[in-house]
Amino acid sequence: MGPTVDDVTRQAVAEATDRELVLDQELVQEISRYFARRGHRMTENNRKQAHLPEGARVIHNPVGTAPAFAVDHDGHVVICLxxxxxEMRYLMEHEVLPYLRERYGLRGVIKSRT
Known part of the structure; x- marks a missing residue:
């Protein structure tokens, strides 16, 4: 879910869950601060990373620019990293697995390789 033009993850999830993409102004500021700390300016491509499906739960990414997000849909949760x-490993370990354990009472570990 990066800034490249060929990344259609956000749009695909929005369409699949019948939601609009909305700009999260707090995420715009967060991404802008990430670049400022490194002496760079945020580009319009990076700004698009702050567009998320309406109602998505933001999973903040302290180790990169692309936020992850979770969308509840028809009793299921779609998580995009x-x-x-x-970045994916960090967010999985520190954010996603704790969230899933809390939400579903999971005790074991889920491991997937793609």
């Missing part, structure tokens, strides 16, 4: 391996 950035594709950068170290």
């Amino acid at each position: 950035p594709g950068v391996p170290h």
